[in-house]
Amino acid sequence: MSDPTVKRDQRLRALVFWSVLTVFVAWDWARSDPVDLRNEPPLIAAGSGQAASGGHCSLAR
Amino acid sequence: MAAFFIFLALQVSIRQAVLFLVGIGMGAALAGARFGFTTGWRQLARERDPRGVTGQLVLLALAAVCAIPLIGTFPELQAALGPPGVSLVIGAFVFGLTMQIADGCGSGTLYKAGLGVPLNLGILPLFAFGSFLGSVHLDRWLALGHLEPVAMVDQIGVSGALIATLVLLALLAVGIRLWVGPQRCWFDRRWLTGAIVLAVLATLNLLIAGQPWGVVYGFGLWFAKLAQASGVWDPAMNAFWSQAGHASRLAQTLLMDITSITNIGILAGALWIAARSPDAGKPLTPRQWAIGLAAGFLMGYSSRLAFGCNVGAMLSGISTGSLHGWIWLPMAFAGTLIGIRLRERFRF
Numbered sequence: 001m002s003d004p005t006v007k008r009d010q011r012l013r014a015l016v017f018w019s020v021l022t023v024f025v026a027w028d029w030a031r032s033d034p035v036d037l038r039n040e041p042p043l044i045a046a047g048s049g050q051a052a053s054g055g056h057c058s059l060a061r
Numbered sequence: 062m063a064a065f066f067i068f069l070a071l072q073v074s075i076r077q078a079v080l081f082l083v084g085i086g087m088g089a090a091l092a093g094a095r096f097g098f099t100t101g102w103r104q105l106a107r108e109r110d111p112r113g114v115t116g117q118l119v120l121l122a123l124a125a126v127c128a129i130p131l132i133g134t135f136p137e138l139q140a141a142l143g144p145p146g147v148s149l150v151i152g153a154f155v156f157g158l159t160m161q162i163a164d165g166c167g168s169g170t171l172y173k174a175g176l177g178v179p180l181n182l183g184i185l186p187l188f189a190f191g192s193f194l195g196s197v198h199l200d201r202w203l204a205l206g207h208l209e210p211v212a213m214v215d216q217i218g219v220s221g222a223l224i225a226t227l228v229l230l231a232l233l234a235v236g237i238r239l240w241v242g243p244q245r246c247w248f249d250r251r252w253l254t255g256a257i258v259l260a261v262l263a264t265l266n267l268l269i270a271g272q273p274w275g276v277v278y279g280f281g282l283w284f285a286k287l288a289q290a291s292g293v294w295d296p297a298m299n300a301f302w303s304q305a306g307h308a309s310r311l312a313q314t315l316l317m318d319i320t321s322i323t324n325i326g327i328l329a330g331a332l333w334i335a336a337r338s339p340d341a342g343k344p345l346t347p348r349q350w351a352i353g354l355a356a357g358f359l360m361g362y363s364s365r366l367a368f369g370c371n372v373g374a375m376l377s378g379i380s381t382g383s384l385h386g387w388i389w390l391p392m393a394f395a396g397t398l399i400g401i402r403l404r405e406r407f408r409f
Contacts, residue, residue: 010177014332017174017182021328025315028286032314040074045271046135052271054319055310057278057364057373058141058383060203060210061301 062329073316079269080319084326086262087274091172091327092334094255098166098371101252102157102397103404109241116252118230118237123260124380125226128267132381133219140214140381141273143368145388146207148199152366153374153389155359157396160371161404162356167276167370170357171324175331180345184357185280191361192277193284200300202366213382222382229387230379263376270319273377276327277364279320282310345409352407367393 042048062085069078090096101113132138143149160166165173165181170188173181213222266274285302288294289311296302296311315321345353364370368385369378375393378386 010335013177013179013182014335017177018332021325024283025325028315031290033312035073035314035317037072037074041076043076043079044269045137046131046268048137048271050271051137052139052319053306054270054272055275055278055282055307056139056141056272056320056377057275057369058143058210058273058378058385059278059306060144060199060207060368061304 062333065329069316069322073314076269077316077319077322080266080322081326081329083262083265083269084323085330085333086326087168087259087323088172088175088327088330088332089334090255090258090262090330091168092176092331094251094258096252096255096259097169098375099160099164099169099397102394103161103401105237105241106398106401109245111237111241111245111247112249112252114237115234115247116249116256118234119253120256120260120263121376121379122227122230123257124263124376125223125230125382127260127264128273128380129214129223129226129382130219131264131267133214133222137271138267139272140212140383141275141369141373141377141386142210142212142381142383143374143378143385143389144203144207144210145385146203147205148202148207148366149368149385149388150392152195152202152363152368153392154396155363156367156370157393158400158403159356159360159363159396160393161397161400162407162409163353163360164404164409166360166372167364168327168372170360171276171327172331175328176335177332180350180353183350183354184360186284187354187358188361188364189280189284191358191363192281192365193288193361195362195365196281196285196301197294197299199365211384213384226379226382263380266323267381272319273373273381274323275320275369275373275377276324277320277361277370277373279315279318279324280361281365282307282318282321283315285311286315343409349407349409353409 066078101117104110105114132140170181170184174185263274310318368374374389
């Protein structure tokens with residue numbers, strides 16, 4: 001596991017992967033609606049009185 | 062990671078920044094403890110080794126003990142309620158089968174990609190594509206027949222839902238005990254530590270986000286954004302993505318989406334662990350690569366039909382008292398039994 005080739009290859013893969021992900025997130029940030037900071041969701045949903053508004057994989061619609 | 066946390070706190074919301082930290086914890090726990098749902102099931106079926114599945118049962122029980130009372134107390138908190146039906150049965154079966162070939166479920170693919178395992182890095186975009194396509198086709202699958210989601214908390218109350226969940230989990234443990242025999246070691250510190258940490262983090266996710274931990278939705282959303290931007294697909298013409306909630310999430314940055322931010326956190330947490338223990342993965346032949354990538358795509362597609370993966374449907378479904386989690390589990394395990402044979406046939 002401490003083989004330098006393994007470490008080098010892993011670093012290279014990680015670099016490529018995180019570069020692609022960073023570019024994607026930046027592209028999405030640039031094309032999306034601006035974040036409304038005045039309408040920030042509550043830090044803790046429990047007890048806030050606001051229903052959760054996020055997407056979830058259990059949603060059928 | 063620190064810079065991204067500060068950026069989220071200043072430019073998006075404090076909640077998303079904290080959820081990113083929760084995601085990092087999940088990724089570190091999954092990768093550090095090698096808490097693989099797929100591996101645990103395979104060890105049980107092939108070697109009659111119950112340690113991984115015992116860890117998963119402990120995770121389910123602890124998460125349920127925390128989540129079900131919270132859902133009964135705070136009306137803002139939502140359970141992971143998926144509709145039982147044809148889509149769920151077929152989706153869970155195919156997911157359980159393909160996750161053995163791809164050697165990772167939704168969370169497993171994430172943390173292994175974060176660790177730098179080549180096959181899982183390759184699978185991730187195909188998983189996202191499959192998840193997107195599954196959501197696009199979801200209305201057609203639902204048309205084959207389904208019931209409304211069943212929330213045990215609504216049907217039998219908080220105490221009833223919690224007792225029913227714990228009794229069912231205990232029955233599973235008894236069944237496993239009969240299968241593996243009395244001489245087996247049941248507990249492993251690594252699995253138990255992972256279970257406890259993940260149960261705490263899943264509860265934090267529920268308290269902060271107002272919804273249980275999920276993985277698959279975020280990936281589908283990411284690919285939907287790409288498809289929309291390319292101009293080849295119009296979300297307004299699709300039954301799922303034209304719904305108000307999904308349409309608004311397509312318009313806003315993915316950094317506002319809950320599952321997207323915890324997914325990025327999981328990747329980052331696994332990367333942090335990977336820096337300490339590199340994992341090159343096993344070298345694969347071109348045929349194994351092709352089969353593994355196809356399995357990854359099918360895994361993404363079926364996870365949408367099944368209303369979640371091991372995290373969104375099994376962990377979050379069962380721990381929040383959703384009937385669909387209890388249908389998902391046996392169907393996915395049945396698929397896994399075939400997936401293990403296919404895995405051996407293709408010499409993974």
